[in-house]
Amino acid sequence: MSTIALTPMLGGLRELPPLSLYVHVPWCVRKCPYCDFNSHEVKGGFDEDGYVQALLSDLETELPNVWGRPVRTVFIGGGTPSLLSAGAMTTLIQGLRARLRIDPDAEITLEANPGTFESDKFKGFRDAGINRLSIGIQSFEPAKLASLGRIHNGIEARRAVEIALSHFDNVNLDLMYALPHQSLEQALADLDTALSYGITHLSAYHLTLEPNTLFAAQPPANLPDDELSADMQEAIEQRLAEAGFEHYETSAFCKPGKQSRHNLNYWQFGDYIGIGAGAHGKISYPDRIERTMRFKQPAAYLKAVAEGNPAQSRSKIARNDLPFEFMMNLLRLTGGFESRLFAERTGLPLVLLEPALRDAEAQGLIERDLTCIRPTEHGQRFLNDLLTLFLKE
């Protein structure tokens, strides 16, 4: 008698990573000149019920790929998903829960922009099941908001935070620094205003001129130079540390235990279903890891959903791209990662990275011990230089 051993496929994944859900709502009141996300101006309004139904149909096409896997976090992003009514939000979340095993204590975040804040609506969002808000404040200063092309002013920014905190206890604010004409003092003043509200999470982004945006084509005048913007970053980091915030990712800071669990799953190379126009997903199987992408234009997406095939592409990550893609995420975390995670999430042995790791160590960009690999402070500052070491030749 011989026995047949049920061993996992060689080079494959022994266990599948945690799963999240990303839902994209592509509309905004106005497109901001720095934004490179898939967003479209609402103009004459949009059919929110139709879109919510499309999202749910979209999800159903993905269910066979994640059968039985619990969903740890949900993020409804955009665009400006806070444009949805509370009723539409309720339908959406109920629909998601009906189709997926969403953990009872799942983090469910909604991205919201000032200018769309009404107290009743946000109470409705909470009742629908949203338990975390991420607000795109960017700045509290009217002149800076105008230069960024935001629809809200300083007063609306403050009101948005107040409304948010009256209904939610887990709130993130997005701030930008190195804005046109911004001084170090102004950058810190924005930060102090944000901290005065008792938020749990803050993202501080260096304004980046992304390709294919209006700002890339016509850069705004009087941007702070490299020295000043680096000073701003250091001052911001220092003040946040003093305020009891932990710096856990390149641009992300939180009160103890209040990391964005959803984003953390991206950065830990976890899986995520991506539904909605232009949404990206990453789904692991025992023998491969795939990236999915939905049609970008809302009209094309709705048509594709109606035809039962909303994914524009579904492609396997090439084996020799995996190390870089893993590192690109994990090394953003200031605390680094447990070394075993590499094999667990990519199915590849860590020794593949040994030459690059040694090089990075020699350059003082990472440090490692028996269980962990983490970027040094130098490595965090020069993350791009560090990451290029892991690009395939």
Add this chain to the structure above:
Amino acid sequence: MNHIRNFSIIAHIDHGKSTLADRFIQFCGGLELREMSAQVLDSMDIEKERGITIKAQTAALTYKARDGQVYNLNLIDTPGHVDFSYEVSRSLSACEGALLVVDASQGVEAQTVANCYTAIDLGVEVVPVLNKIDLPAAEPERVAQEIEDIIGIEATDAVRASAKSGIGIEDILETVITKIPPPKGNPDGPLKALIVDSWFDNYVGVVMLVRVIDGSLKPKDKIKFMATSAEHLCEQVGVFTPKSVQRQSLNAGEVGFVIAGIKELKSAKVGDTITLATKPADEPLPGFKEVQSQVFAGLYPVESHDYENLRDALEKLQLNDAALKYEPEVSQALGFGFRCGFLGLLHLEIVQERLEREFDMDLITTAPTVVYEVLMKDGVLLEVENPSKLPDLSKIDEIREPIITSTILVPQEFVGAVMTLCNQKRGVQRNMQYMGRQVMLTYELPMNEVVMDFFDKLKSTSRGYASLDYEFKEFQAADLVKLDILVNSEKVDALSLIVHRQTSVYRGRALASKMRELIPRQMFDIAVQAAIGSQIIARETIKALRKNVLAKCYGGDITRKKKLLEKQKAGKKRMKQVGNVEIPQTAFLAILQVGDK
């Protein structure tokens, strides 16, 4: 033979030589209209783009003259730049006459004068032509006077022409027939054919351009090279119209090509005499001087694994450019590469450009230098063509640098500025002559000053009017020192220079500061120092970047962010890693961007 005329055209760059050649070919029906492209004789892309002629080309033309007789005209096109002056003299020695083409709006230029003298020395009849007479700024009378003043040939009845608009083309051809003598030679004597040029063709092997002096040559003849005694079987003879057209034979007085199944260019040396193995001539024709490299530079692949490709590319280039010399060299900073010898800066630039364009090479070129004679204390005389190879100063008795005699023709209003420039470059004035509107300055100049940026400076101080010709004079002892550049305390041998002690401190400072501009900021501070021996004379710091990190990266960003980083990496790849510092290609030529005090 009375109906043959062999002639070339002497002209300064831009004075319209190639256009005039086009007109002749068109007028005599050498090419159908549909086959004409502008400047047909300039066949290399670089020649067309830069508007210069590098290699000599020929066209055999059939012209029915006004006297009703048909003449065979052989036009031998010549390069116009000083770097290629040796090609000019070769072309001229195949001719009985030369058209001196002068732009009627510009006047005579130094290079033209030099080539004219070469022609006169070789006994070639010089026939002046005033071109571009249809330009509003044309002053044919004044320029004719200038030709008489400066060159000393009769020019009052010089043909007025415009190659561009086709004015006076037939008049020029008539003058060629009346003024230029037919070739002399013995059609029945033993074969003597001078190799004027040779190049490698991928299909037929070596092609030789020859001028038959005596006798005749036809396919199946067994030919002999008089310098090497090598024998080959003649396979084809013919002429260029400028298309290649096969002929039954090439006879005394004619210019044409010979193909003899030769695989290596060095077997068909330019200047050698071809004769028949069965009925050899007694003695060879005088031939030409061997070409000497004047300027040296290191060529290195940016990526070290391209070394073999670079060697192949140089080998292939040399097939058509015998003046290019190269030998392997190792630099601590740049790895394996080649030290190459060139005729001049333009030649260097052209070789570099052809390597990059035709062979897709990514190159680092080190600053051009000249060859120095170094007399050691033990009496040994060394030739140093790479500054980093200069022996320790304590063992050197003296360093001698090459001095050239340069002739500069410049309009009067710029004389002062040009003289100041020559003085800055350690020039010694030998002569100054007023010739009509222009002044001819003769200076002895250290060649190492000239190879840097003299030509560009000369052009800019004279608003483009000054022209330069030069020839090597002698080696002269000078107070020279080696200037080293250190990057993060490491000496970068490829950046070493030999400079005069007087200017060394200034140059060192200027170079260090230029390097600071050219080396991009990196993750750490970079110190750039200039040193003479162990003494540091300048120091600059390239401050470290503060950060290099992408602010955002979420689930949907992976592909886009990855592209950004791939771009960063590709940018780094084009730089050379010296120690832990990435140095861009341009920094190795930084010295060329350093001004004078």
